Amino acid sequence: MLRHKNIEYDEDELYSDEGEDYAEEGGYTQEDKDNFATLTPVVRAELDEAGVPTTAKQIEDALWHYYWDVGKSVAYLKNSRTPREGKQEAKKEEKPKSKFEQAAEKADEVPFMTSRTAEWFKGVPWTNVPCEMIGQIVPAEPEPPRIKLLGGSSKLAKLAEERRKKAAAAAQPAQPSETDSASSLDRLTKPKDVKENVAPVPKAEPKKYAIRRKRSPTPPPKAPTPPPEEPKEQLPSLRSSPSAFGRALSSSSGQTNGTRQMALQDLLGSSYSSSPFEGPSPDDAVIQKAKAQQASNGLAKKTEALKIESTPAAPSQPKVRSKGLDVASLWNEEKSKRKASAAFVVIGHVDHGKSTLMGRLLLDTGAVSQRDIDKYKKQATELGKASFALAWVMDTGSEERERGVTVDIAQHYFSTDNVDFTILDAPGHRDFVPNMIGGASMADLAVLVVDANQLESGMKGQTREHILLAHAVGLQKLVVAVNKLDSTTPAWDQEIFRSVSAEVLKLLKQTGFTEENVAVIPCSGLSGENVAKAPAASSGAAWVSKEHPTLLQQLEKFAPHLTSIDTVKKPLRLQIADVFRGGITNPLSIAGRIKSGNVQVGDSVTIQPSGETATIKGIEVSGEGRDWTVSDDIPTLHLVDIEPQHLRSGDVVCSSQKPVKVVKNITAKVQALDSLLPQRVDIHVGRLHVPGGISHLVATEDARGETLKKKPRIVKAGQRAVIRLALDDGVPLEDGDRIVLRTDGSTIAAGRIEAISL
Structure with a gap:
């Protein structure tokens, strides 16, 4: 069902006389009357020539409806006053009668028993009936049978009746309507698709709208002729002639000295033009010349210009040239002089304090200043998360800080006197296990963080899965950091630490870790006991320093790893861990761990699976620029000669001579x-x-x-x-x-x- 919005208008809005000039009697303004007086004789003259009799009222109505258009008014009056010929409608062929009509006709027929049939029985002797008892037999007319079509359906009978009425209405001849000025003018307002002599179909009442303003008359009013301008009075010049002193100042010194005066046009060799805009502008001249040259070229030249090879290449950056260093020999010479390096991944269940523990380690080793921690603490306090200040050192993303959950791998560097460390803080939530696998595959050892107060939830959660994944990617050394011992009841309870250690060691042994490659360290990341510094002898954690080293000391013990010269000489293999913008001078950079081989500045490398090549513009290791890097390093490579869409996390950077399949x-x-x-x-x-x-x-x-x-x-x-x-x-x-x-x-x-x- 369609719904129409009922718009109600006030009487003032529908029939407002504001701005209308209908003050004159009859609805015509003085301007309309003038137009009638001017155009009516013209129309009458043309109609008289055509022999069409009309009245003044009809002419005025035609001019009014056609907005003073004489041609349309004359054509309308001619057509309305001339009888139509040859347009009589042919009689419609009679259609075959339907079954409904035939049944109706049978119903109207005379019944079979009439009074005439009664006369047949006169004078007929009846058996055993006396003559005096034989009377006049008058048959009674039976009740006419009811018409029952198709089982007596009243709906079908009604349809037959309506069809009969329509056929009767169509058979009646059309009554000619009187042709007068009013009915003829009404035809102008009828739509073209309305046929004559057809019963009108009732239409819905149109909506009421505001009255449309009349158009301006066809002959526009003549604008008044402006009066001629009066000649301006010539005023006498009031300027006096210059004095002799003024003439001496205004005269050129060149003329007094007898030298020839030169203008700019004499130096440039161009003549002065009184109208500088007569000819075409320089831009128009260049455009016309280009158009002429383009028109002279053929279709083949145009097609050739559209080819990619014919387009001029963008100005490329200066070519980075390789120094041709023997990286394997240089690395072997500096091997004894360089400090050991190691990368460890931090794993464990969510909310067991991994990021906070790493923030404490960076603060105590001097990699992060106390000023930065104070700034983070102030920002975290505003969000109601004051205890997350140390975690914000690793969680740098806005989403990670708001949710308090690590999402991607956080990478940071710090150094001790003996080892250069790279921290890979992996997410602990089960939704980000793929990121944890990527971080563990780049590490040399793992640090498993276990909350001493929530060991059971961790074992049911990601602690067990992270242990399995660390062993699956090839990690053999693992440090178990039993965290949050300062919040146990009582604090630093040794029995709680032993029970937690026993359960974790049992799971590690079942997974495949050996006892000599596993160490358990009690600590507290929030307060800092036994992380980088041993606890005080007067504190409740005095027993820790007697039996266990600090977390940093254990990391230094597990850190050294061997990199053979054979691995350095193998073809380059580096899996991309991250693609980012390295800075203004380095718009495209990648990071990842070198599995084998070496690379130096200026080398050309191949990116698989895209097969695109790139050039190494710069190398950074632990934030320091280098000319080369070797396997087991986690460098940042700045690339040129490649588009960003060809680089994705998980792609492999390999040697162009021996690319990976x-x-x-x-x-x-x-x-x-x-x-x-x-x-x-x-x-x-x-x-x-x-x-x-x-x-x-x-x-x-x-x-x-x-x-x-x-x-x-x-x-x-x-x-x-x-x-x-x-x-x-x-x-x-x-x-x-x-x-x-x-x-x-x-x-x-x-x-x-x-x-x-x-």
Whole structure:
């Protein structure tokens, strides 16, 4: 059902006489009367020539409705006064009668028993009936039968009646209507699609709107002729002639000295033009010349100009040239002079104090000043999170600070007298496990942070999964930091520390960590006890310094790692962990850990899987500029000669001479953490994660690598298996890369790549 908005107007709005000149009698203004007096004789003269009789009223109505247009008025009056010929409507052919009409006609017929049939029985002897008893037989007319069509449907009968009425109305001849001035003028307002001699269809009442103003008459009023301008009176000049002294000052010194006076046009050799805008401007001349040259060129030249090769290249930056250094030899010479370096990833359940502990470590080692901590504390207090001031050292994003949760890997550097450390603070929330895998794959060791007051929640949450993932990516050394011992009841309770340590060590041993590569350190990140400084002997944590080193001391103990010269000489392999803008002079920079090889400023590298090449413009390691870097470093590379859309996290920067292959099918040997079937999975290789699926379960193996069963239907949790994976997209992978398989937010397997195929 359509709904129409009912707009109510006031009487004043509909029939307002404001601004209208209808003061004269009859609705005509003085201007209208003048137009009638001027144009009526013209129309009458043309009608008299055509022999069309009209009245003055009809002429005035035509001029009024056609807005003083003489031509249209004459044509209308001619057509309205001339009888139409040859337009009589042909009689419509009679249509065959329908069944409804035939049934109606039968109903109107005379019944079969009439008075005439009664006369047949006169004089007929009746058997055993005396003559005196035979009387006049008058038949009674029976009741006419009711018309019942199609089962007596009243609706169909009604339709037949309406159709009969329509046929009767169409059969009647049309009555000619009287043609007068009013009816003829009414035809002007009828739409063109309305047919004559057709019963009008009732229309909805139109909405009321404000009265439309009349148009201005066709002959516009003549503007008054302006009066001629009076000649201006010539006033006498009141200036006096210059004095002799004034003439001497105004005269040129060149004329007095007898020298020739030179103008700028004499120097330039151009003549003075009285009208400087006579000719075309210089811009118009250049445009006309370009148009003429373009017109002279053929279609082939235009097509050639549209080709990409013909477009002029953008001015490129100065080419960065390589110094051609023997990086392997230089690294081997400086190896004994340089301090040891190590990168460790901080893992553990969410809200166990990882970021706060790292902020305390940076503050106590001097990497962050107390002034910065005070500023963070003031900002955190305004948000009602004063205890998060130390965590803000690592959580630099606005979203991380507002939510109090680490989202991406936070990277920071600090140094001691013996080691240069790189902190990789991984997120603890289960939604950001892929980021944790990427951070763990760049580290040399791990720091597992455990809340002494919430160990059970951590074991049910991400503490267990982070331990499994750290072992899956190849980390062997792990430091367990039992945090928040200052908030236990009682504070620094040694029994609580021992119970927590025993449970964590049990899980680590089951996962595959050896006892000599695991250390447990009691500490408190918020207060700073036993982080970088040992607790005071008078405090409740005095027993800690007697049995355990500080967290920093344990990190220095686990830090040294060996980098062989053979690894440095291998082809370059660096997985991109982050793509960012390094500064005004370095608009495109990447960061990541070098798996093998070396690179120096000026080298040309290839980015896989895009296959684009780039040039190394600059190198930074731990915030310091260098000419070269080698494997196991986490440098920042500033690139040129490449577009940002060709760089993504997870891509591999490799040597142009020996680039890594892009593959879509791999064979891997994995440890099942859950049941495995041919199914869809997400494959994680460091910062790279790509969707795919397990296409085949090749075999199951024992701990020694011997085959137990070929083509198993299912691989149960805890079993070792060889599987084939099909990736949705081609990615850069090599033999020996560590992979993690996840599905539906949980880790189901981890292992190494055994073989690849394109």
